[in-house]
Amino acid sequence: MKKRVLGTIKNELGRDFVLEKPKDLSFGHYATPIAFSLAKEFKKSPMFIAQELSQKFSQSSIFQEVTPTNGYINFKLSEAFLDEYATWAIGNEQSYAKDEQSETILLEYVSANPTGPLHIGHARGAVIGDSLCRIGQHLGYKITSEYYVNDAGNQVELLGLSLYLAGREHILKAPVQWPAEFYRGEYIVDLAYVAKEELGLDIFDGEKNIAKLSEWGKDKMLELIKSNLLDVGIVFENFVSEKALYGKWNESFKKLEHHGKTYEDGGKIWIRSTDLGDEKDRVVVREDGRPTYLAGDIIYHDNKFQRGYDRYINIWGADHHGYIARVKASINFLGYDESKLEVLLAQMVSLLKGGEPYKMSKRAGNFILMSEVVKEIGSDALRFVFLSKKSDTHLEFDIDVFKQEDSNNPIFYINYAHARINQVFSKSQKTIKDVLHVKLEGMSEEAQNLLFSALLLPEVLEDAFSSRQVQKVTDYLKNLASSLHKFYNENRVVGSEKEEQYLKLFAMVGLSLRVGLRLIGIEAKTKM
């Protein structure tokens, strides 16, 4: 819809312009302040220019009215145009709000260490990534979702050691000293028991078995993570193992060397990341020859860029923001265009329950499991909260709100609107087919506005995706639901003389609610 409008206006004006939403729908559906910028150029008043320009549109069929107001030009779409679009959309649910973008994107998210179940902090990046993926794919982008598995390095070793100690302590009842940094969550003890079943009791016999426990435990944890993800409807296309890529280090290293971006100092190998704005140069190979974590990421990004996507998006926890500069520098040093990499940061989440704050920490024992919260409020609500705020702002929410069944609970509120529409249809004993032919013309101002809001979904999706701000979708859905409830309260549908028109209007609203929800991973309810 917006594209048609943009096209039509641009055609008349013959230049670029900003198209925005008026503050108030009573001004029109779209508006442009272009007259202000032209005022200087033509040395005429904005009012005069707006007046003149708006007359150009008097013949257009998609606008009912184009009016100059205080220098703005306001466009009001014609009912025939809105109706035509709605009729098509209702009749073509599968194609509605789709687009034909062709960019290929590699989207990496979650990538939590395979050393424990997902906690609530991971959940945010997870649902944002998944929703971006769904929305983007709907718009035609070719998106591949990927999970980078940190299966090399200390963390996994630590997992093996922790399992080993847990087994000795709880199963063999041997006295054990726990170093501070070891994993102490309950899941470690549970997993130790599983190890006893699957690997036999003597796995806890001597330290020689720790490597085996690490490897086995990591696989188990990855399975657990996958099932945590599946519980909220997330399935990854690719899992890439850090360990498996390690063999390619020489290849990547040669590229860095070739570009003269490495040097040796103190027996270690460094990269000159300060050249590109990093605070200091970084070690990539330690004195003892072991590559650092950054080296792993260099290999991984080398691998990513070799696969030739148009764009790369990483979703990281906000505590990694200092890491962005060095990864970007590395990509540049490898000879790639680092501006193709975009990093979205997911900020911390603070959870409340009945006003009481929860504290969480990744390593200590008192973090909140994602699965726990899913169990309490369900996948839909969990997804909705995490999607309803910009990813890089702190998010605070109270679990109890999502157990309420009233307008305090946005997911309930939106579902209720959708269910209401269904209810009205069944009460009227008519189907969508029965009303599709009805023309949405001669309707009240409110009805027209509701229709217009319902038709905004495609541009909301486009905007949300290109700005990587999924909360624009949740906001839109809340507003649309609110408009529906309001309209419902003020207008009787069943039995009124406008019944068929209103049913068609409702069908359109229901469609946008349903499709919008689906694209953020939530199935709309038809009954409450």
Add this chain to the structure above:
RNA sequence: GCGCUCGUGGCUCAGCUGGAUAGAGCAUCGGUUUGCGGUACCGGAGGUCACAGGUUCGAAUCCUGUCGAGCGCACCA
């Protein structure tokens, strides 16, 4: 100390490629049903957009400085 992010009604946040009276939800106060689910709707009150300068026709939005908050500052991952 350095870097990043940020500071908008009591609370949680929109708005930030400069543009029409700064918006919403919650909380609060007051209303709405002899009608399709009141599990809903309407209205009131409440804001020096942290502060001080600057840029301009116009600044919550851009620039500079000050104050305050969070996070990061590993050869860990």
